[in-house]
Amino acid sequence: MPRLKSAIALTALRQAARFRVRLLVPGDPAWPARFDDLGEYAPLALWLRGNESTLETLPTSIALVGARAATGYGEHVTMEASAGLVDRGYTIVSGAAYGIDGMAHRAALASSGQTVAFLAGGVDRFYPSGHDALLARIVEVGAVVSELPCGSPPTKWRFLQRNRLIAASSLATVVLEAGWRSGSLNTAGHAATLGRPLGAMPGPVTSAASAGCHRLIREFNAICVTSADEMAELAPLHPLGGGEDPRGEAGSSSERVRVLDALSSRSPRPVDDIAARCGLSVTTVTSVLGTMQLEGQVRESDRGWSRSP
Numbered sequence: 343m344p345r346l347k348s349a350i351a352l353t354a355l356r357q358a359a360r361f362r363v364r365l366l367v368p369g370d371p372a373w374p375a376r377f378d379d380l381g382e383y384a385p386l387a388l389w390l391r392g393n394e395s396t397l398e399t400l401p402t403s404i405a406l407v408g409a410r411a412a413t414g415y416g417e418h419v420t421m422e423a424s425a426g427l428v429d430r431g432y433t434i435v436s437g438a439a440y441g442i443d444g445m446a447h448r449a450a451l452a453s454s455g456q457t458v459a460f461l462a463g464g465v466d467r468f469y470p471s472g473h474d475a476l477l478a479r480i481v482e483v484g485a486v487v488s489e490l491p492c493g494s495p496p497t498k499w500r501f502l503q504r505n506r507l508i509a510a511s512s513l514a515t516v517v518l519e520a521g522w523r524s525g526s527l528n529t530a531g532h533a534a535t536l537g538r539p540l541g542a543m544p545g546p547v548t549s550a551a552s553a554g555c556h557r558l559i560r561e562f563n564a565i566c567v568t569s570a571d572e573m574a575e576l577a578p579l580h581p582l583g584g585g586e587d588p589r590g591e592a593g594s595s596s597e598r599v600r601v602l603d604a605l606s607s608r609s610p611r612p613v614d615d616i617a618a619r620c621g622l623s624v625t626t627v628t629s630v631l632g633t634m635q636l637e638g639q640v641r642e643s644d645r646g647w648s649r650s651p
């Protein structure tokens with residue numbers, strides 16, 4: 343209610359018109375359907391600066407996030423990961439911050455790929471200012487998005503609020519480099535809560551900049567990933583037509599996403615092992631596996647269950 347003032351709203355709309363910003367609401371063709379998984383925490387609207395066509399590629403996206411104070415190692419593995427995922431048909435999602443985020447966007451653009459940047463403030467005022475040129479380039483060939491109206495300044499809590507959009511919009515989230523208390527761990531937490539696959543890139547055990555990634559692997563069951571191929575295994579793209587979610591109907595159910603993520607395409611696993619990996623009961627896992635078997639997503643053998651090729 344304190345923000346419900348016509349003067350503020352008109353200023354936001356004038357700024358939006360000045361920068362050719364569009365306002366999207368649920369039901370619009372370009373609205374990311376995966377935001378529905380956020381329930382009552384889903385955004386009410388999105389302010390888009392860039393291409394709607396890029397936003398429509400979010401069903402085939404992977405979020406790459408990490409520390410602002412990135413090391414040379416972190417930036418190198420991020421560049422390799424982003425370029426490799428683009429080559430495999432993925433859109434790269436990140437937060438346009440310094441360090442890992444910026445490198446993820448740059449590598450995607452350099453590989454002629456699609457990338458989406460979620461900001462913590464209005465899309466009319468790029469932040470950080472040092473990434474003006476990068477964000478301007480993303481506007482040209484990708485999409486810059488925020489749930490906050492034009493003119494809104496980025497604040498600390500808005501960065502944390504923004505992170506849920508990064509996690510929810512993507513098929514999977516990968517943390518490339520993060521300290522013990524890095525803000526990117528917040529994004530990882532949202533991904534885990536939503537049942538999205540979560541990966542973490544290991545680093546030198548002596549590097550404090552990778553302590554957060556090691557923590558995710560040790561304490562939060564993140565999958566250890568070391569290449570673009572392994573990241574793609576978190577959310578494999580299947581040859582579906584009509585712009586459907588690459589995970590089919592499983593993409594709308596956190597239980598089915600968790601079960602699918604606990605399966606391997608190479609090594610069959612018994613039901614109790616799958617239940618332990620995804621944190622669900624054996625009864626629930628058995629039920630979900632039965633449904634996915636009918637849809638051809640999984641297969642059963644004498645040794646257990648695995649993903650269908």
